[in-house]
Amino acid sequence: MVTAKSLLYLVAFASLLAIRSAYCHDYSNVVVGILPTYDAGGEDFGPLFKQHLPLRLYRQLEKQGVRVLLLNPGGNYKPDDEEWLMDYGKQSGADLLLITSLLKTQFPEHGDAALSVKCEILDLNSGVRSPEWQNSVRINRRDLIIDYRRFLGFAGITLVGPDTPFEKLPLGKAMIAIGDQIGPQLLQKMKTAVAAKIAGTSPIQQVNTPSKDELASPPENIHPADGPCDITLKILYVSKHAASKSYTIFVQGREESLGINEGVLLLHEKMGPLLLQWSMHDPPYRLPVQEYYQATPNVDCSKPERQLTINIGASGEALLAWQ
Numbered sequence: 001m002v003t004a005k006s007l008l009y010l011v012a013f014a015s016l017l018a019i020r021s022a023y024c025h026d027y028s029n030v031v032v033g034i035l036p037t038y039d040a041g042g043e044d045f046g047p048l049f050k051q052h053l054p055l056r057l058y059r060q061l062e063k064q065g066v067r068v069l070l071l072n073p074g075g076n077y078k079p080d081d082e083e084w085l086m087d088y089g090k091q092s093g094a095d096l097l098l099i100t101s102l103l104k105t106q107f108p109e110h111g112d113a114a115l116s117v118k119c120e121i122l123d124l125n126s127g128v129r130s131p132e133w134q135n136s137v138r139i140n141r142r143d144l145i146i147d148y149r150r151f152l153g154f155a156g157i158t159l160v161g162p163d164t165p166f167e168k169l170p171l172g173k174a175m176i177a178i179g180d181q182i183g184p185q186l187l188q189k190m191k192t193a194v195a196a197k198i199a200g201t202s203p204i205q206q207v208n209t210p211s212k213d214e215l216a217s218p219p220e221n222i223h224p225a226d227g228p229c230d231i232t233l234k235i236l237y238v239s240k241h242a243a244s245k246s247y248t249i250f251v252q253g254r255e256e257s258l259g260i261n262e263g264v265l266l267l268h269e270k271m272g273p274l275l276l277q278w279s280m281h282d283p284p285y286r287l288p289v290q291e292y293y294q295a296t297p298n299v300d301c302s303k304p305e306r307q308l309t310i311n312i313g314a315s316g317e318a319l320l321a322w323q
Contacts (some may be wrong), residue, residue, distance in 0.1 A: 004143050031069060056179035082127075121189060279292045
């Protein structure tokens with residue numbers, strides 16, 4: 001005979017099992033949007049550091065099975081503009097936003113300098129912003145006086161000499177060290193959120209299900225046709241009713257700019273995430289575009305939508321859509 005006390009124990013045990021299973025979860029029911037690292041320090045090396053950190057975090061989280069997006073909120077992006085972030089983040093198909101800021105470098109009287117990055121998470125379903133936390137690494141101050149700006153290119157593409165990637169530079173190693181701190185911390189916070197959701201106490205009330213026009217990684221049990229397949233890409237300035245005819249673009253680390261014809265780029269790509277890194281050379285007057293953009297749309301050769309449109313809005317923000 002099952003008593004009320006026994007039933008209570010069974011319910012509690014089931015809740016514990018649910019929470020435990022969340023800690024082994026593959027994270028596929030939550031989409032994380034990674035915003036560009038905000039340069040709050042104003043150092044000469046800031047543009048190069050902030051360019052590479054989001055991509056490092058993307059690759060790190062993707063390996064853990066996280067559904068993750070690289071977001072582009074425009075040239076006027078401010079990490080404290082919560083109303084704008086809520087609106088843009090939801091349009092992108094994300095549930096959580098990872099907000100990182102490169103802080104002012106600390107130079108003690110003696111010894112190494114300290115590079116610090118501030119992190120926050122914004123829950124787009126509840127509007128709750130997490131308490132901030134910081135990660136720091138030490139770096140020889142002499143390694144910060146290198147003219148890093150002359151190495152500024154596209155993340156993952158920047159080279160120093162013929163075969164020295166950014167990650168081999170002292171600044172690159174510092175970026176990797178900070179990224180390796182942030183990734184596990186975010187995963188831990190996601191585990192807590194998923195566990196709380198299963199227990200019925202999470203502020204995440206629902207999970208956005210991206211439509212075919214949104215670019216989060218596809219849900220499980222989708223079996224796309226074998227690739228590769230032909231796709232076309234174009235960039236539109238939607239607020240100005242115009243299209244970009246001049247831009248530099250890297251696709252999976254390959255420069256494909258020479259293939260642009262009247263603003264349209266034809267690609268032959270296999271299925272899966274496609275790393276795009278681009279910069280426009282013909283933005284309309286006073287449109288606050290970013291210096292460079294990064295995104296990872298998912299190529300699904302089983303779907304009829306093969307034209308990828310990069311829509312640049314009035315604030316320079318990018319939203320991608322398959323048509």
